[in-house]
Amino acid sequence: MTITQWQTDLVKQGATLEQNAILHFGDTLQELKQTSEGNVLCDLSHLTLLILSGADASNFLQGQVTNDVKLLSEGRAHYTGYCSPKGRLLGLFLAFANQEHLYLQIPSAIAEAITKRLRMYVLRSKVTINDTADHLVKMGLNGPNAEQILAGRFSELPNEDYASTSIAQTTLIKLPTIAGHQRFEIVAPLDQAATLWNALKLVATPVGKPCWDWLEVQSGIPEITLSTQEQFVPQMVNLDLLNAINFKKGCYTGQEIVARTHYLGSVKRRTFLMQVSSDTRPNAGDKVMDANQNEVGQIVRVAPNAAGGFDLLAELRIEAQQAGPVFWNNQLLISKALPYSLGLADSSNT
Numbered sequence: 001m002t003i004t005q006w007q008t009d010l011v012k013q014g015a016t017l018e019q020n021a022i023l024h025f026g027d028t029l030q031e032l033k034q035t036s037e038g039n040v041l042c043d044l045s046h047l048t049l050l051i052l053s054g055a056d057a058s059n060f061l062q063g064q065v066t067n068d069v070k071l072l073s074e075g076r077a078h079y080t081g082y083c084s085p086k087g088r089l090l091g092l093f094l095a096f097a098n099q100e101h102l103y104l105q106i107p108s109a110i111a112e113a114i115t116k117r118l119r120m121y122v123l124r125s126k127v128t129i130n131d132t133a134d135h136l137v138k139m140g141l142n143g144p145n146a147e148q149i150l151a152g153r154f155s156e157l158p159n160e161d162y163a164s165t166s167i168a169q170t171t172l173i174k175l176p177t178i179a180g181h182q183r184f185e186i187v188a189p190l191d192q193a194a195t196l197w198n199a200l201k202l203v204a205t206p207v208g209k210p211c212w213d214w215l216e217v218q219s220g221i222p223e224i225t226l227s228t229q230e231q232f233v234p235q236m237v238n239l240d241l242l243n244a245i246n247f248k249k250g251c252y253t254g255q256e257i258v259a260r261t262h263y264l265g266s267v268k269r270r271t272f273l274m275q276v277s278s279d280t281r282p283n284a285g286d287k288v289m290d291a292n293q294n295e296v297g298q299i300v301r302v303a304p305n306a307a308g309g310f311d312l313l314a315e316l317r318i319e320a321q322q323a324g325p326v327f328w329n330n331q332l333l334i335s336k337a338l339p340y341s342l343g344l345a346d347s348s349n350t
Contacts, residue, residue: 015206022045025206036306041201045137049105051131056127066082086257088254110224137190144180220238228298238340269317271300273312275334300312
């Protein structure tokens with residue numbers, strides 16, 4: 001089977017495919033409702049998974065990203081930022097290891113440019129960086145019974161957020177999610193993916209990319225896209241709070257700026273979870289304004305919600321969020337509670 005055949009099979013099952021992303025299986029709003037209540041299964045072809053191989057892969061990556069690559073093991077995954085020399089984010093990876101290889105997952109829209117940039121710095125290091133699309137498939141499972149469902153198929157499951165287990169070529173990663181649910185990403189060999197998908201869809205509803213995005217937004221996980229590259233120092237999008245920055249590791253590109261922000265306690269901007277009632281979709285990079293039409297931040301990530309509006313992550317000046325209200329396109333943004341603390345007084349996102 002090829003990745004094209006994989007996607008063709010999903011289309012035959014009712015999926016709408018656009019630019020390598022499954023948009024829905026017929027009804028996005030109904031799928032979003034099911035995501036908040038039941039067990040759902042999502043193809044993750046909209047994400048690119050890179051594999052780093054070679055004797056120098058770990059040391060090479062250690063000098064490129066914000067987190068400590070040495071902490072990656074076959075039982076651990078983590079987010080890690082990729083910065084410009086000015087300490088601004090070019091990308092955000094979900095990183096894990098399996099069978100002496102390192103893996104980096106990133107939105108497909110920026111994957112080609114990021115891969116090219118990483119390869120520029122390989123020089124004489126014994127490292128190869130390749131896309132895994134020709135032999136691995138990524139899928140996500142979420143719901144109140146997700147753990148039970150997978151326990152029936154796998155002998156060992158990760159038991160805490162960002163823990164991972166690997167069985168031969170298949171990797172399971174547990175991810176944060178909404179209360180009362182469990183969420184897992186499954187990375188499986190292409191030739192085994194159809195059998196696994198067909199078994200899981202008997203007990204979980206297939207859904208499109210917007211549902212996975214909604215779970216990511218609820219979990220406070222930012223995303224760096226073409227429109228937001230080089231806009232944020234990692235702390236602005238809460239990467240320190242997501243344990244995606246290690247301040248004890250050695251040097252990496254942009255480290256001086258990131259460390260200075262941390263040690264001087266000068267984080268004046270954070271990312272907040274918000275909601276807007278609108279028929280028009282906000283986009284990452286859109287400006288957020290205060291009541292006086294002063295620009296106070298921008299939108300980081302957006303997902304539709306089951307009410308017909310949108311939930312989103314917005315990067316804002318802390319003082320502006322606390323003073324409130326704030327607006328997108330003259331539409332009021334309503335604050336919601338993040339699942340982790342920002343450590344701020346007088347904020348709904350404490």
